[in-house]
C-alpha cells in the first residue's frame with residue numbers, strides 16, 4: 706500500500722461533526738440543511754456515503770403520493786464505507802465497503818417470528834419512515850471491492 710493510499714484511507718475514517726442533507730418538511734418543500742453527523746447505536750454502523758441513487762420512491766416522496774413521515778431526509782439507496790460502529794457490532798470492521806437494505810425489520814413481532822418479515826409490524830424504511838440516521842448492522846452487507 707503506497708503512502709498516498711494510506712493517507713486517503715485515514716482521511717476516509719475521519720468523522721466531521723456536521724454534514725449537509727436535503728430534508729423534506731412536506732411534499733415539494735425541501736431545503737439543504739446542516740445537521741449533526743449521527744452517532745450509531747450499539748447495533749448500528751455509521752456509513753460515509755460514497756454514492757446514492759435516486760429511487761422512484763424519492764420521486765413519490767417529492768410529489769406527496771407515498772406514505773412518508775415528515776420531516777425526512779431522502780436517499781435510501783446508498784453505498785459507502787463503515788466509519789464507526791456500535792459496541793455490539795462484530796461483523797463489520799472500520800473501512801469495510803458496504804451497501805445496505807433500505808428497510809429495517811424488527812425481528813421480534815408476530816410476523817417476524819412467523820418467518821414473514823415483510824409483514825413486520827415495525828417496518829421502517831430509510832428515507833421514508835425512519836429519520837435517516839445510522840443503519841442497523843443487520844441491514845448492512847459487505848460490498849465486494851472492484
Ligand SMILES: [Zn+2]
Pocket residue numbers: 760761762781782807
Ligand atoms: Zn428505493
Ligand SMILES: [Zn+2]
Pocket residue numbers: 810811812813814815816817824825826827828
Ligand atoms: Zn417485525
